[in-house]
Amino acid sequence: MRLLAAPLLLAWVAGATAAVPVVPWRVPCPPQCACQIRPWYTPRSSYREATTVDCNDLFLTAVPPALPEGTQTLLLQSNSIVRVDQSELAYLPNLTELDLSQNSFSDARDCDFRALPQLLSLHLEENQLSRLEDHSFAGLASLQELYLNHNQLYRIAPRAFAGLGNLLRLHLNSNLLRAIDSRWFEMLPNLEILMIGGNKVDAILDMNFRPLANLRSLVLAGMSLREISDYALEGLQTLESLSFYDNQLARVPRRALEQVPGLKFLDLNKNPLQRVGPGDFANMLHLKELGLNNMEELVSIDKFALVNLPELTKLDITNNPRLSFIHPQAFHHLPQMETLMLNNNALTALHQQTVEALPNLQEVGLHSNPIRCDCVIRWANATGTRIRFIEPQSTLCAEPPDLQRRPVREVPFREMTGDCLPLISPRSFPSRLQVASGGSTALHCRALAEPEPEIYWVTPAGVRLTPAHVSRRYRVYPEGTLELRRVTAEEAGLYTCVAHNLVGADSKTVTVAVGHASFQPARDEDQGLQLRVQETHPYHILLAWVPPPNVVSTNLTWSSASSPRGRGAAALARLPQGVRSYNMTRLLQATEYWACLQVAFADAHTQLACVWARTKEASPCHRAPGGRPGLIAMLALAILLAAGLAARLGAGQPRQRVGGRPLLPAWAFWGWSTPSVRVVSAPLVLLWNPGRRRPDPQKGKGYHPHSSTPETWPLLSDRERTRITFWFCTKREVMT
Numbered sequence: 074m075r076l077l078a079a080p081l082l083l084a085w086v087a088g089a090t091a092a093v094p095v096v097p098w099r100v101p102c103p104p105q106c107a108c109q110i111r112p113w114y115t116p117r118s119s120y121r122e123a124t125t126v127d128c129n130d131l132f133l134t135a136v137p138p139a140l141p142e143g144t145q146t147l148l149l150q151s152n153s154i155v156r157v158d159q160s161e162l163a164y165l166p167n168l169t170e171l172d173l174s175q176n177s178f179s180d181a182r183d184c185d186f187r188a189l190p191q192l193l194s195l196h197l198e199e200n201q202l203s204r205l206e207d208h209s210f211a212g213l214a215s216l217q218e219l220y221l222n223h224n225q226l227y228r229i230a231p232r233a234f235a236g237l238g239n240l241l242r243l244h245l246n247s248n249l250l251r252a253i254d255s256r257w258f259e260m261l262p263n264l265e266i267l268m269i270g271g272n273k274v275d276a277i278l279d280m281n282f283r284p285l286a287n288l289r290s291l292v293l294a295g296m297s298l299r300e301i302s303d304y305a306l307e308g309l310q311t312l313e314s315l316s317f318y319d320n321q322l323a324r325v326p327r328r329a330l331e332q333v334p335g336l337k338f339l340d341l342n343k344n345p346l347q348r349v350g351p352g353d354f355a356n357m358l359h360l361k362e363l364g365l366n367n368m369e370e371l372v373s374i375d376k377f378a379l380v381n382l383p384e385l386t387k388l389d390i391t392n393n394p395r396l397s398f399i400h401p402q403a404f405h406h407l408p409q410m411e412t413l414m415l416n417n418n419a420l421t422a423l424h425q426q427t428v429e430a431l432p433n434l435q436e437v438g439l440h441s442n443p444i445r446c447d448c449v450i451r452w453a454n455a456t457g458t459r460i461r462f463i464e465p466q467s468t469l470c471a472e473p474p475d476l477q478r479r480p481v482r483e484v485p486f487r488e489m490t491g492d493c494l495p496l497i498s499p500r501s502f503p504s505r506l507q508v509a510s511g512g513s514t515a516l517h518c519r520a521l522a523e524p525e526p527e528i529y530w531v532t533p534a535g536v537r538l539t540p541a542h543v544s545r546r547y548r549v550y551p552e553g554t555l556e557l558r559r560v561t562a563e564e565a566g567l568y569t570c571v572a573h574n575l576v577g578a579d580s581k582t583v584t585v586a587v588g589h590a591s592f593q594p595a596r597d598e599d600q601g602l603q604l605r606v607q608e609t610h611p612y613h614i615l616l617a618w619v620p621p622p623n624v625v626s627t628n629l630t631w632s633s634a635s636s637p638r639g640r641g642a643a644a645l646a647r648l649p650q651g652v653r654s655y656n657m658t659r660l661l662q663a664t665e666y667w668a669c670l671q672v673a674f675a676d677a678h679t680q681l682a683c684v685w686a687r688t689k690e691a692s693p694c695h696r697a698p699g700g701r702p703g704l705i706a707m708l709a710l711a712i713l714l715a716a717g718l719a720a721r722l723g724a725g726q727p728r729q730r731v732g733g734r735p736l737l738p739a740w741a742f743w744g745w746s747t748p749s750v751r752v753v754s755a756p757l758v759l760l761w762n763p764g765r766r767r768p769d770p771q772k773g774k775g776y777h778p779h780s781s782t783p784e785t786w787p788l789l790s791d792r793e794r795t796r797i798t799f800w801f802c803t804k805r806e807v808m809t
């Protein structure tokens with residue numbers, strides 16, 4: 074593997090070389106070699122012309138004799154030379170570059186360069202060198218560049234580089250080093266560029282690079298580094314460019330980065346980071362460019378992930394197949410940011426707030442993301458011309474269906490709705506996860522929506538976990554991450570993440586298996602589901618139940634037995650996990666109702682529990698809640714939902730239970746074609762939010778579109794939610 078060794082510079086030199094004509098150098102030239110005057114760049118990139126003898130690729134086994142005395146560049150690449158004696162080169166007083174790469178040196182002692190005081194550049198890459206003894210390069214006092222990459226070096230003596238006080242650039246990448254010794258660098262006080270990636274170094278020790286007070290660029294790519302200790306970069310006061318490309322870092326090495334205050338370019342590409350958390354990149358006062366590309370595990374860029382980076386101009390977060398979430402406030406105080414590349418991720422949106430937090434933003438790359446064209450991305454068409462979209466014709470809506478494949482930029486503002494449902498990215502965590510017994514894991518659940526959603530988790534036992542919940546095994550963070558610690562077989566089962574806002578809710582489940590025992594959801598039919606009537610009132614009935622473990626979804630349906638085709642006769646609510654009671658509202662007084670709770674398990678089997686209940690007689694002072702002005706408008710919703718349920722019913726008729734009463738009320742079998750099903754937006758009560766103040770019944774009934782504490786939920790099936798969002802957003806008045 075060739076590491077990306079300053080590819081830009083090389084390309085530039087190559088380009089310049091091509092432009093300048095090569096002039097023949099009229100001297101007696103060794104057979105088959107070419108003697109020419111060629112453009113040449115010093116290691117500090119200043120241009121010169123060099124008298125060059127080019128003997129590349131000639132199957133030579135020794136340095137040719139009688140080279141022209143004035144030779145400045147001697148190219149012997151791709152030969153079979155195993156040995157160079159002092160006398161073979163000592164008569165070339167002006168030799169500045171010697172290329173012995175791709176030869177057959179296996180012992181550094183076979184390269185005797187003692188008398189080359191002018192040599193600036195020495196290429197020994199792609200040989201078979203395995204060790205370097207002390208003083209291996211004695212006599213090369215002017216040397217500025219030393220290429221030792223792609224050898225078999227496994228041991229370098231502490232004083233191997235003694236005498237190289239002028240060395241600027243050292244390539245040690247792709248060898249067999251197991252440790253980095255800071256004593257090597259004590260000999261190299263002027264080193265500016267160090268490439269040491271591609272070695273099997275287990276860990277970078279504290280102060281490993283401390284003697285390199287003039288280092289500007291450090292490449293630690295492809296080393297399988299798992300962790301960078303806090304003081305690993307100590308002493309690198311002038312470091313400008315740092316690459317951790319292709320390592321095993323699971324976390325941003327924040328503390329280590331604090332030791333390099335001058336950093337301008339940071340490459341963390343191809344590391345298994347799962348998230349970029351609050352303050353991971355903070356107060357890096359000179360950082361100009363940051364790369365977070367090609368990360369298979371990256372799911373989320375959380376709130377305040379990048380804070381106070383006053384010189385950051387370019388941010389590359391691309392080709393991360395699971396990256397589905399960038400918090401609206403992920404970026405804070407990035408006043409110079411011009412280019413934001415976010416293409417080829419799993420992003421459904423980029424929040425307007427994210428963009429507005431970047432006052433100097435010129436262009437954004439969002440193409441090749443599954444963009445959901447609803448409220449969150451609405452700004453794209455509304456923002457004037459300030460922000461340029463890179464590849465706007467490949468920046469397409471993936472959802473909703475009627476906007477599919479339309480360029481996001483060209484969907485008129487009005488066609489996207491003003492509120493939107495939380496949507497948990499299908500790629501944010503797997504649907505199945507194996508954890509070793511006693512092991513720990515983290516599941517990152519995120520949803521971007523407007524208004525910003527709240528997230529909670531439900532354990533297999535049905536316990537609702539919020540950030541406030543503290544326990545030995547679980548911890549939930551406000552941004553939605555569930556941490557499972559030191560799990561035992563008892564924690565195995567189905568976990569559900571629920572994201573909700575005023576508009577609605579979404580959920581996603583994951584089966585966690587612990588140890589080798591494969592997890593089977595319990596199918597204990599005896600522990601039947603029981604639905605209880607907790608309270609009855611003239612216009613509402615409170616139902617409660619104990620959810621069985623490992624439930625995937627829960628539906629509640631109810632209808633009035635006496636007037637099945639009457640207004641609002643049948644209703645269906647799809648309940649998020651963790652709900653244990655439900656307030657059926659807008660009922661008729663003194664009427665009998667039939668309610669059924671159906672829960673579905675991971676293996677697709679379901680359980681049903683039904684109950685009769687009768688509302689009380691209203692006392693004369695009570696008044697029925699006003700008519701249902703929005704009922705007509707709700708019909709469209711109802712049809713959609715009915716279609717969903719009808720499809721399911723069509724697949725298999727429900728079983729009959731003892732007692733003669735049908736498992737589903739009669740209307741379930743004939744009522745679906747009539748649009749009499751009402752979608753419910755009644756308050757979810759009891760245990761739902763035990764710590765939260767109850768809504769004041771005097772202050773409006775249930776739905777508060779602008780309050781931050783939702784008490785009512787429109788509950789929808791997955792299939793319909795996109796389309797229905799539109800209804801909720803535009804016909805919101807019907808919900809009140």
Ligand SMILES: *[C@@H]1O[C@H](CO)[C@@H](O)[C@H](O)[C@H]1NC(C)=O
Nearest residue numbers: 141142143144164165166167
């Ligand atoms: C070496 O370079 C110097 C300075 O450019 C020059 O005067 C001298 O003639 C060169 N030596 C040979 C052997 O060409």
Ligand SMILES: *[C@@H]1O[C@H](CO)[C@@H](O)[C@H](O)[C@H]1NC(C)=O
Nearest residue numbers: 454455456457482483484485
């Ligand atoms: C918004 O969409 C319309 C219709 O496609 C288009 O004419 C207009 O230029 C778009 N506005 C912006 C800011 O891209």
Ligand SMILES: *[C@@H]1O[C@H](CO)[C@@H](O)[C@H](O)[C@H]1NC(C)=O
Nearest residue numbers: 613615656658758770774775
């Ligand atoms: C159920 O809803 C009704 C009507 O909205 C309300 O008056 C009542 O307080 C609710 N019950 C509970 C327990 O929240």
Ligand SMILES: *[C@@H]1O[C@H](CO)[C@@H](O)[C@H](O)[C@H]1NC(C)=O
Nearest residue numbers: 626628671672673717718790
């Ligand atoms: C709940 O209702 C939705 C929408 O009709 C349906 O897709 C889902 O399968 C139902 N779930 C259960 C547990 O009945």
